[in-house]
Amino acid sequence: MASTSGLQRRRGGGGVGGGALASDDISRAGPSHSRKASFDSLPSRTGTPSVQHSNGRSHLDNPSFSSSNPTEGSNSAKSRTAAGAASISTTSQSGHRIAYDPRDLQDEGEEKENPRLTLMEECLLLGLKDKQGYLSFWNDNISYSLRGCILIELCLRKRISISRDTSASSGRFRGNALPLQDRLIEVVDGKMTGEVLLDETLKLMKSSERMSASQWVDLLSGETWNVTKIGYQLKQVRERLAKGLVDKGILRTEKRNFLLFDMATHPVSDSSAKDAVLRRVLSLLTSSTPTLHASALYREERKNIAFAATRSLSLLCCSFSANVLENALAHLSYDAREAAFQKVDDILSDFSQWPMAPRSGIAVGSGPSNAAAGAGAGQKTGIGEGSISRNNEEGNLGVSTFELAKAVRNDLISGGGNEAQFEAIAAVLYVLSRMDSLL
Numbered sequence: 001m002a003s004t005s006g007l008q009r010r011r012g013g014g015g016v017g018g019g020a021l022a023s024d025d026i027s028r029a030g031p032s033h034s035r036k037a038s039f040d041s042l043p044s045r046t047g048t049p050s051v052q053h054s055n056g057r058s059h060l061d062n063p064s065f066s067s068s069n070p071t072e073g074s075n076s077a078k079s080r081t082a083a084g085a086a087s088i089s090t091t092s093q094s095g096h097r098i099a100y101d102p103r104d105l106q107d108e109g110e111e112k113e114n115p116r117l118t119l120m121e122e123c124l125l126l127g128l129k130d131k132q133g134y135l136s137f138w139n140d141n142i143s144y145s146l147r148g149c150i151l152i153e154l155c156l157r158k159r160i161s162i163s164r165d166t167s168a169s170s171g172r173f174r175g176n177a178l179p180l181q182d183r184l185i186e187v188v189d190g191k192m193t194g195e196v197l198l199d200e201t202l203k204l205m206k207s208s209e210r211m212s213a214s215q216w217v218d219l220l221s222g223e224t225w226n227v228t229k230i231g232y233q234l235k236q237v238r239e240r241l242a243k244g245l246v247d248k249g250i251l252r253t254e255k256r257n258f259l260l261f262d263m264a265t266h267p268v269s270d271s272s273a274k275d276a277v278l279r280r281v282l283s284l285l286t287s288s289t290p291t292l293h294a295s296a297l298y299r300e301e302r303k304n305i306a307f308a309a310t311r312s313l314s315l316l317c318c319s320f321s322a323n324v325l326e327n328a329l330a331h332l333s334y335d336a337r338e339a340a341f342q343k344v345d346d347i348l349s350d351f352s353q354w355p356m357a358p359r360s361g362i363a364v365g366s367g368p369s370n371a372a373a374g375a376g377a378g379q380k381t382g383i384g385e386g387s388i389s390r391n392n393e394e395g396n397l398g399v400s401t402f403e404l405a406k407a408v409r410n411d412l413i414s415g416g417g418n419e420a421q422f423e424a425i426a427a428v429l430y431v432l433s434r435m436d437s438l439l
Contacts, residue, residue, distance in 0.1 A: 110157070112303050112304070113303075113304070113305065113306035114156075114157065114305070114306065115298055115301050115305050115311070116248065116273075116301065117245075117248075117250075117273065117277070118149070118153050118195055118198070119149040119150075119152055119153045119156075119311070119314060119315055119318060120146050120149040120150060120153065120197065120237075120241055121241055121244065121245055122277045122315055122319075123142070123145065123146060123149055123315065123318050123319050123322055123324060124142075124146070124238060124241045124242065124245070125245065125250070125268075125273070125274050125277055126274075126277060126278070126281070126319050126322075126324040126325070126327065126328055127139065127142055127319075127322065127323075127324030127327070128242075128251075128266065128268065129267075129327075130267065130268045130271070130274070131267055131268075132256075132265060132267065133251070133252075133254060133256075133265035133266040133267035133268070134256075134263070134265045134266070135238065135324075139322070139323055139324070141321060141322050141323045141435060142238070142322040142323065142324060143221060143237065143238070144217065144221050144223075144321075144322075144432075144435055145318050145319075145321045145322035145432060145435070146237050146238070146241070146322070147216075147217045147220040147221050147234065147237070148217055148318060148321070148428045148429075148431060148432045149314075149318050150197055150198060150201050150220065150234075151185075151201075151213060151216060151217065151424070151428045152314045152318065152425050152428050152429075153195075153198060154193075154198060154201065154202060155421045155422075155424045155425045155428075156306070156307050156310065156311060156314070156421075156425075157193055157198070158188065158189055158416075158421060159187060159188065159189050159190075159191075159193070159198075159202055160185050160186065160187055160188060160202075160205065160421070160424060161185070161186065161188050161418065161420035161421040161423070161424050162183050162184070162185060162186075162420045162421075162423040162424045162427065163183070163184040163185065163186040163210055163420075164420060165184075165186075180352075180353060180354055180423075180426060180427050180430050181212060181213055181214045181427055181430050181431055181434075182212045182214065183212060183213075183423070183427060184210040184211065184212055185205070185210060185211065185212065185213055185216060185424055185427075186210050187202065187205050187206050188420075188421075190202065190206050195244075196240065196244070197234065197237065197240060197241070200234065201220065201234065204220075204232055208232075212427070213424065213427035213428045213430075213431050214427075214431045217428070217431050217432075219232035219233070220232060220233065220234050221233065221234075239264075242266040243266075245266065246266060249269065249270055250268065250269065250270045250273045250274070251266040251267065251268060251269060251270075252266065252267055252269040253265075253266055254266075254267060272300070276300045277315070278328050280297055280298075280312050280315065281312075281315065281316055281319065281325070281328050282328065283296075283297070283312075283399070284312060284313070284316050284398055284399050284404075285316070285329070285340045285343060285344065285397070285398040285399075286332070286336070286340060286397065286398055287398055287399060290398070290399055290400035290402075290403055291399070291403055292309065292399045292403040292404060292406075292407050294308045294309040294407045294410070294411075295308070297309065297311075297312045298311075306411075306415050306416070307411045307415045308411070309404070309407030309408055309410070309411050310407075310408050310411045310415075310422070310425065313347070313351060313404060313408060314425060314429070316344060316347065317344070317347065317348045317351065317352075317429050317432065317433075318432065320341075320344040320345070320348060321348070321432040321433070321435055325340075325341070325344065329341075336397075339397055340397065340398070343397060343398055346401070347401065347404065348429060348432070348433050349433065350401055350405075351364075351404075351408075351426065351429055352426060352429035352430040352432070352433045353426060353430065354423050354426045354427075356405065356408060356422070356426055357401055357404065357405035357408075359401070360401045360402045360404075360405040361402065362402060362405045362406055362409060363405070364405055364408045364409045364412060364422065365412070365419050365422060365423060365426075408422075
């Protein structure tokens with residue numbers, strides 16, 4: 001086989017044909033052209049030359065290209081593999097070559113399943129005063145609840161779940177027999193979400209040993225005496241969430257004078273976003289019918305939100321534990337407001353166990369109940385020991401627990417989730433339900 005010069009390789013041909021310049025043509029072209037050909041035949045410093053010719057192709061586009069130096073060829077192949085392992089090239093209709101990352105298409109599909117606002121942002125938005133732009137100074141619960149919202153959001157995005165590895169359990173409890181709040185959480189998908197707080201938490205969980213929901217909420221809140229775990233605390237969560245809402249055009253930033261110092265506040269600039277969150281909460285608590293239409297919960301998004309009923313249920317429970325529901329229910333009478341608070345308390349009690357809502361007659365999830373192993377003082381006795389009929393459901397205020405349980409079970413079956421992720425949500429809700437005793 002005839003040898004191939006470096007210039008021929010760069011022209012994309014192995015012989016004289018195909019636009020390549022033969023050796024006798026080089027000699028006739030003169031010394032300057034010979035020097036150019038010799039220069040082109042030298043190996044590149046990077047091993048992946050990017051010289052483009054008039055036909056728009058380089059030697060990398062030629063599948064028959066082979067280097068005369070085996071070491072150089074292997075290094076070039078390795079660098080090309082490392083540089084383009086996650087990219088795919090194609091040709092557009094206009095003839096231009098386009099390279100794209102297929103993971104971008106996956107991220108686009110995930111964006112269609114998730115709402116514009118995260119659970120943390122919705123919870124913060126409920127607590128903000130519309131015109132003043134700050135939270136109540138006497139609210140000590142919201143910081144702890146926001147950490148729980150982060151864990152639930154990671155569950156809804158299929159990043160974390162309860163670990164099924166029974167070898168990680170210790171003592172006399174094994175697997176599902178372990179108390180719900182003590183069951184270990186593991187990372188099942190380490191792909192970043194694009195939300196700063198979620199990605200920061202996900203990196204912490206990936207780089208450390210598996211821990212329970214109660215341990216993670218404590219560490220992320222800075223509630224620990226272990227000096228080696230102090231770095232796990234998420235700093236300035238409320239301010240970072242507020243700035244994220246400013247970037248999304250929902251809040252704006254102003255300066256307010258509080259006696260001796262100025263403080264940044266974030267009044268609401270897009271009231272429609274907060275109205276949508278309020279409507280979702282009120283539809284669960286004060287609707288005139290006990291039926292739940294999950295497709296209408298996120299109608300302002302104009303897309304199919306994954307786990308819509310479970311998201312709305314989590315928002316209701318987290319906002320109740322964060323003590324930010326007072327503003328949402330301020331327009332109700334005193335009796336209606338107290339009844340709504342009692343209903344949320346009952347919902348949180350029913351769904352903060354596994355299986356969820358066993359008293360509704362349509363329990364969500366399978367496996368042993370945690371009533372015996374992890375029931376606290378706030379749990380009703382006999383939970384998980386049977387069920388009551390739908391006719392014995394409490395009152396007619398808001399959506400019934402039966403309808404909520406049915407909608408959450410539909411999310412579990414048709415939403416592509418698994419029981420371990422919903423079990424992790426129940427574990428976080430249990431931790432939030434016990435927050436008053438912890439604080």
